[in-house]
Amino acid sequence: MDNKMFVVAKREFLERVRSKWFVWITLLVPVLLATAFLVPTYIAMRSNASSAVRHITIIDATGAGLGDRIAKALMADSSLGLATGDTVAPRVKVVATSDVAAQEKAATADVQQPNHIAGYLVLNDSALTGKSARYAGRNASSISDMDKLTGIVRQEVMMLRLEREGVRKDIIGDLATTKLRLNSERLSEHGRSGSGTAGLAAGIAVGVMLFMSIIFHGQNILRGVLEEKSTRVAEVVISSVKPETLLAGKVLGVGAVGLTQQVAWLGISYYLINFLGPIITKGMSSGSAPAAMGGGAFSSMSLAVIGVALVYFVIGFVFYATLYAAAGSMVNSEQEAQQAAVPVMLLLMSTWLLVNPVIANPNSTLSVVLSWLPWSSPIIMPMRMGLTSVSPLTVVGSIVVAILGSIGAMLLSARIYRVGMLMYGKKPSFAEVVKWIRYA
Amino acid sequence: MSDLAIDIRNVVKRYEEHVAVRDLSLQVPTGSVYGLLGPNGAGKTTTIRMILDIIAPDAGTISLFGQPHTTIGVLDRVGYLPEERGLYKKMQVRRVLLFLAELKGVKPAEATRRIDEWLERFSLTTADKDWGDAKVDELSRGMQQKVQFIATLLHDPDLVILDEPFSGLDPINAQALKDAVLELKQRGKTVIFSTHVMDNAEKMCDSVCIISGGVKVLDGRVTDVKRAVGVRHVALAVAGDVQNGVGDVLRDRALVTKMEGNTNYFELELAPNADSQTLLRRLIDAGASIQRFELVQPSLHQIFLQRVGATGIETGMSGHG
Structure with a gap:
């Protein structure tokens, strides 16, 4: 009997793994996932101030050498652009206050020529007192360029004034190089675990994979059952095995496919993010936040969380797969199947729609309730484990509840399946399905 | 075993x-x-x-x-x-x-x-x-x-x-x-x-x-x-046209319950209590020129029609009611 279940499982597994679809989905999802991590990183990198900030004329009417200081600071800033061999330096013109208008006119003409300087910066007494400076240029609407320029002008004005007040030079140098980084770490009653952002990313990644896998393979089972029914091969198969054995073998086989895929997804994503990530983001200033998040997401995911996620995957999969199989056995066509699967989809989608509130507040009542309900806990609990601390006892308790829920779903589905597989004709009403369940 | x-x-x-x-x-x-x-x-x-x-x-x-x-x-x-x-x-x-x-x-x-x-x-x-x-x-x-x-x-x-x-x-x-x-x-x-x-x-x-x-x-x-069903079937062939008298014999429900065939050749099913020899005598008396008069075993097809037609359909219908 059990042997026959494995024969069924073997067929389900091999036929699915051999299909082109399986290969494509298995390869594409991690690529998409890695892209989701790496593209923001790349965009963030691109949105750093550009080297255009350097290609400017500084009209310095302060008479205090502020223009030279700013030019030096701009050249020293390593975050400006990728080209370290960029030798285009700002042109500094030290002028008298009365001459500013004429210089400005000349600089405007320069800026308007193609492939010339990006803009000009006007420094006067107002700048020296720390009130205002003026900039005009093609990149004036680039927030990052203007932020960079403002920062440097501010810092140089501050240092110039400190120097005038007689502060020692070495102290000023020290102040100028102060670049404080805030390193955050998640702390809970169970100890330290990775950085906050990494936990968030890992939790979401696990949730997404479970959700996608359940939807994909659940629909797969639905279609498989429908195919067996509509091609009438079901009758031959059921003359050799009990419907319950067939159902169990099916869920086992497709579940094995899902598990194989999960492992492949995790492995490939891990590789892409950790090994290809640095290549893509090469040249970025070290410690850039998005890169740390992407890379850290998987490395910070402890083996325990991965293990628990896989356990939940198996339980959640059995729960949804058997229900999908029951839905498939009730109907005779693809359209009807989608209708019959609506209640199952509702369970799954309602969970998915509540993922955001859970991420926002993983310790809210809603989050706790969702991590106990058998149809939502397989997705929510691994996420919460990534986001916050969950006591081991809670995890075990929720797993037990989920297992009981899955057994319930199996018993219910087996009854529907048993009758449904041999029932042709019109789609049964809800009342009729209830009758099947009670009758079988 | x-x-x-x-x-x-x-x-x-x-x-x-x-x-x-x-x-x-x-x-x-x-x-x-x-x-x-x-x-x-x-x-x-x-x-x-x-x-x-x-x-x-x-x-x-x-x-x-x-x-x-x-x-x-x-x-x-x-x-x-x-x-x-x-x-x-x-x-x-x-x-x-x-x-x-x-x-x-x-x-x-x-x-x-x-x-x-x-x-x-x-x-x-x-x-x-x-x-x-x-x-x-x-x-x-x-x-x-x-x-x-x-x-x-x-x-x-x-x-x-x-x-x-x-x-x-x-x-x-x-x-x-x-x-x-x-x-x-x-x-x-x-x-x-x-x-x-x-x-x-x-x-x-x-x-x-x-x-x-x-x-x-x-x-x-x-x-x-x-x-068990018994030999109730007769294959009959007559020469020439069927005269009125012969036709009357064949249409006698006390003798023949069912008749299939064309002008010269017939397959007959005897009525439950009729005797084949009586039928033969009546046909000769009516002036039929008989070329063939053979008692044949019923085919399954005939048995099926006879038995299912008699009992099956009725119960079948009530069964589906």
Whole structure:
């Protein structure tokens, strides 16, 4: 009997793994996932101030050498652009206050020529007192360029004034190089675990994979059952095995496919993010936040969380797969199947729609309730484990509840399946399905 | 081992609105070819599904080879060709066959060997094309039928159940199927098939059971069935036109209940209490020039019409009410 279940499982597994679809989905999802991590990183990198900030004329009417200081600071800033061999330096013109208008006119003409300087910066007494400076240029609407320029002008004005007040030079140098980084770490009653952002990313990644896998393979089972029914091969198969054995073998086989895929997804994503990530983001200033998040997401995911996620995957999969199989056995066509699967989809989608509130507040009542309900806990609990601390006892308790829920779903589905597989004709009403369940 | 391949006792199957099978008992001797005959909706498929434990009877017992049919392993000795044919369309022929054989407990290596044998035997592997490696839906309908038949026999079953095996078969494949059934019989296997085509049943079956409206109308060896029904049929040929007097005799309901034929040749069914010799005398008296007057054994077809027409339809209708 059990042997026959494995024969069924073997067929389900091999036929699915051999299909082109399986290969494509298995390869594409991690690529998409890695892209989701790496593209923001790349965009963030691109949105750093550009080297255009350097290609400017500084009209310095302060008479205090502020223009030279700013030019030096701009050249020293390593975050400006990728080209370290960029030798285009700002042109500094030290002028008298009365001459500013004429210089400005000349600089405007320069800026308007193609492939010339990006803009000009006007420094006067107002700048020296720390009130205002003026900039005009093609990149004036680039927030990052203007932020960079403002920062440097501010810092140089501050240092110039400190120097005038007689502060020692070495102290000023020290102040100028102060670049404080805030390193955050998640702390809970169970100890330290990775950085906050990494936990968030890992939790979401696990949730997404479970959700996608359940939807994909659940629909797969639905279609498989429908195919067996509509091609009438079901009758031959059921003359050799009990419907319950067939159902169990099916869920086992497709579940094995899902598990194989999960492992492949995790492995490939891990590789892409950790090994290809640095290549893509090469040249970025070290410690850039998005890169740390992407890379850290998987490395910070402890083996325990991965293990628990896989356990939940198996339980959640059995729960949804058997229900999908029951839905498939009730109907005779693809359209009807989608209708019959609506209640199952509702369970799954309602969970998915509540993922955001859970991420926002993983310790809210809603989050706790969702991590106990058998149809939502397989997705929510691994996420919460990534986001916050969950006591081991809670995890075990929720797993037990989920297992009981899955057994319930199996018993219910087996009854529907048993009758449904041999029932042709019109789609049964809800009342009729209830009758099947009670009758079988 | 029991000498009964199938022993069904007092089986009842009720559905929501009607009774599909009521108090059916039948015995199929080992090594026989058994016909399960009946009009559409008579309960043939329901009976077959109950034998295969696809559906459970509400009452009664079913034994296969002397053991309850729910005994583990017993159904592995049964091969089943359902009325509605079907295979996994997207699977390779060899893989489908291997799967179905393994479900019946055949070891993969042994199954693979037998598959090659069968494919060759049914000309599905030839020098220039091996259909075994093709997907099922690349095969023609006829080829798919063959594959399905191979699947039925691959595990060398002792009991083969064929539900309406001739439906959808062209004459060549139908003949191949008849040959295959006779070969199974020669090898001591038991074959039971359902049909409503009486000609096939008459030529192939040792025993038959006619059911209608879920009730057994009659059963037994074909020769016994015919003898029990009795010789009530007359083949009559007369020379020249049928005179009025002769026509009156033939239309006499006390003598003839049914008459088929043209101007010179008739097949008559005698009225229940009529005597063939009386009929002959009356015809001669009426002036008929008789060329042929022969008492013939009824065909299964005639028996079927007679018995199902008399009792079956009525119960069938009330059964479905």
